[in-house]
Amino acid sequence: MLRFAPSPTGDMHIGNLRAAIFNYILAKQRGERFLIRIEDTDFTRNIEGKDKEILQILTLFGLLWDDLVYQSANFPYHRQLAQKLIDEGKAFYCYCSKDFLESKKQEAIEAKRAFRYDDSWAEIEKDSGKPPVVRLRKSTEPITYHDSIKGELHFAPNELDSFVIMREDGVPTYNFACACDDMLYDISAIVRGEDHTSNTPKQIMVHRALGYEREIEYAHLPIILGESGKKMSKRDSASSVAWLLEQGFLPSAICNYLIGMGNHTPCEIFTLQDALEWFKLESLAKSPVRFDIARLRFLNHAHLERLGDRDLALLLEREDESVGALARIYLEEASTLNELREKVERIFAKKDIKTLYEGQDFSKECEILVRALKQIAPNAPLKYEEFKAQVQESSGLKGKGFFKALRILLTGASHGPDLAILYPLLRPYLQMVAEIVD
Structure with a gap:
């Protein structure tokens, strides 16, 4: 089984959609199930309705899932596994306050050394009366895994602390919940963004501690840069899938663009179904890829041209097929559905003849x-x-x-x-x- 695991904490980023597309393709190519796992464990940041919006976008792009789960439903399972680790001495309670840990971080900064949690601190503040967190005991062996895009990645023992797996309130942390659920659903391969590269060794540590032996395939996608050359942030309008759709870009064109980014494809214009025939993770570039709105406009124009007159009319919310034929003529000077709609709607809108056209009164x-x-x-x-x-x-x-x-x-x-x-x-x-x- 492959999975896409979005968080309902904001608009879907094009990088997330790209990961969803690749996981879907691999699931179809391998004849495996495709799981959507809504990672809703961060209750303070969850936005009401965002889960529904995510599912609507996935449906619009044809990324239909076989299974849908909400991570919070698995809390009892997570707590059971955390207790198992505590009982086996592979995890322990830590009573350190945030203030104490912050002071230790400042000491490390002043000493110009990397901050590392020391297991001996665990019970220093035990008598404070505050509930403890649960930490997984750090690994004494290096963690090495193969990334289908980046190659072999190696993490030395001193790079991996005893990290928190259960918070004070009994809610599992991201890495623990993720690792447990990947075990629970027997995930075979994980394709996600490059920002998760450092999370993977922690999740492997959880698997090892729990005796899980399946070798999961990993692939971490290079980040997407904005047109300025810097990492695309949520402040970049084009980073939002919802924004691109609102601007009149077709799902098929966005899909074409995201699959083709930093990739060697056999043709320039293609559909998701076409990509099922030839897509390979190994063909993706290892370096970051820059988002190019002009390129997306070109592809969008090509996908609009592929539509029949009736489909064009329906996209313009008209039932008359002749309106679609009319729109096709205007494709000479339009690249998005919005541009096309604006030109066609002028024909049927009230004409203000008193307006100056090209500076003249007609x-x-x-x-x-x-x-x-x-x-x-x-x-x-x-x-x-x-x-x-x-x-x-x-x-x-x-x-x-x-x-x-x-x-x-x-x-x-x-x-x-x-x-x-x-x-x-x-x-x-x-x-x-x-x-x-x-």
Whole structure:
């Protein structure tokens, strides 16, 4: 089984989505189950409704799970395993206060040495009356594991303290709960962000202490840099999957982009289903990858072009397939669904002819054209040249005044695709145009 383990503490980051995609792909390639584990143990930071939002995003991207669990439901199991470690002398109670530990950290800083917890401190403040934490006894042997992206990673015993596995309130820490649940669900491989690299040896320590012998595969994905070249933070709008969707980027395009980042792919434009055929973790670059919004826009345009007219219409919340065909024409100058929607909606929105277009006033010409358009028989099967000649003759307008005013009335803009191309699709709406002028 493979798993994706998000925390409901904020918007889903594109780095998290990338990890979810890779775990899903590997599960499908190997014929294993795909588990979503909502890691909701940090009650102070959990945001109500974020778990539902995460699941909605995963569904939107086609990352359908076989099993769904909430980590907090496993607390009894975690406590049982912690007690087992205490009984076997592999874990112990620590009564050190936060103030005491902070003072020791300051001593280490002043001495210019790395801070390390000393097991002899455990009972120094035992008589304080405060509830203790539980610490897993540090390893006397090095921890070495193979990372599918980074290669062999080695952690010496002096790099691994006796770390906390249960807090004062009886809630398990991230590393302990994670390690226990990976055992409980028999996880075979873990793909996650590079920031978890230092957590892995601690989780291996938990497994060893509990006698768990399965060798789990690990892969830690390089961080994603912002366009500035620095690590992408939550302050970067583009780091939020929800923000990208709100901007009109398609799930298929975002998926295409995240799979292709720092990767050697057999083709430029592909779907999640395509990637199931050829994706390999070993092909991913070891170095950080930079987020490129221009590249995403290019891919989004390509995925919009792949859609049929009916699908385009539905994305624009229109039932008329001809609106999708109209949108396809505007794809010449749009890369996102929002840009496309804005251009198409101008056609059906009330036209403010008093607005200056390119610094000029075409309101009088528009008023004349509206009267001319009303004289055309509804649904008249006129070809564009016939339509243009009839309206021009009826209005008496010529040159720029005619063509700019006509474009403004038909499209709500002073420039855009050739009217001769747009006209066959706009013809059913000509009478409507005359009624929506302000």
